[in-house]
Amino acid sequence: MAMSEANVARASAPRGLTAKDRNRLINIAIPVGTAVSLLLIWQAGVRLFGVPQYIAPAPTDILSVFVSEFPLLMRNFWPTLIESLAGFIVGNLAAILIAVAFVHSRLVERAFFPIAVFVNTIPILAIAPILVLIFGPGLTAKVVIAALICFFPTLVNMVRGLQSVSPQALELARILSASKSEVFWKIRLPTSLPFLFSALKIAATTCVIGAIVGEWIGANVGLGALIIESTFNFRSPLLYATVFVSSGLSVVLFAAVTLAERFIVRW
């Protein structure tokens, strides 16, 4: 609705910017301007005080490494992307299925919820070496770590979402003599979607953290491995470039989830 109204507004005022457009431009300009200013201050500060490159490289140093080492960065980007995505899918799918089981059986919830809370209290950095020991230095350990970090927020949100059906909606279902599966597919699941998507947004960024932590412990490819390697070799511009690529990966995943939400949760 809002989109079509904006289009109408634009069509009716072809010349010049409408107030809405101007507002939107200002909303973009302010954060971009701030970021550019901070980068300029960083650049000037590093040059002015003669900070050695291995302690803090200037933004231009990072940019030039980003360009020259682009193939190296990409070679390490793909494994991390695959691990993050696989972890995202496995962790969230497990959380959704367990949430469904919790909502349908109080017994299952009472038996397993404390265990889920306990697993969640173990710092991911503490459990990662154990998982690498169990699953070896390959892909599996990283996927499991990424899945584990996604799991708990999605579980909690999904349980809340599935339980947020109004009592009247359940009475309506009862009057229509709806079966348990009809209540689930037609009422509970759609009701839970906004809750699920706020959890998936959290998972979109944390799954990358999980994959990178996994790569720190035992890997020779991936952004995490590249971070460790460039740190030990004092290749600070490459380290910074890798960090930016990592956060770029999180942003891409977050944007993908947001886009999916906009298509699916239209109400």
Next chain:
Amino acid sequence: MHTEGRDIAASLSGAGVRFGDFTALKDITLDIGAGEFWTILGPSGCGKSTMLRLVSDLVPPATGSVEIFGKSTEAARLAREFAFVFQDATLLPWRSALKNVELPLEIGRKRGIAIPKGDRTPRELLELVGLGDRADALPSEMSGGMRQRVAIARALVCQPKLLLMDEPFGALDEMTRDRLNLQLLDIWRETGTTILFVTHSIPEAVFLGQKVLMLMAHPGRIKEVVDIDLPYPRAISLREAPEFNAYCSQLRRLLEEC
């Protein structure tokens, strides 16, 4: 008071409802004739909503029995002989107005349950409640009054012989409420359905009903049934009439005695 030989839509005999130690309804004996419009009044906590929930098989009777068109409430529910309109429209927010009206036709279809289809299609029902042009609108894009009209269209889609309404216009402003009252009377005349309508507004109860059932609290039981002898079709101007106000004063006195 009840004429012999009429068709009975709902028959309660000695029906009571208990929630733990609390007696919500006690010893309700009542016959509601097919095609009649009953309104239910009473102080809060007198079991008005519970009475609709008893008739619609949402709560079981602790004592006595309830029959809908000579069947058990469960059999009537499975045959979709009654429909319920809640105070809150209870639309599914991801479904358009039309899709919400179609919901009762979808429930049970895959299980091969015979769903009674009304003479009117969901689209025609939306037109009946004056929302023919808003079929694709989502609930969030509609006003409270429009949402409640969609809920009424949804309730009518299986052509119920008994319509249970639990303060359906309680949350609406006065003008919307007046308009929907008139529309509901039109729908009642056109469909010939029986209506049980809970309200806490005395004028609304008198304006709509042929009979007003007055309940009293602690425990919820029947205080009195008042016949409203005012001709249909009723217009808003009826509210100025002395007979109308006489009924209102009578009911107000009864309510004070409760």
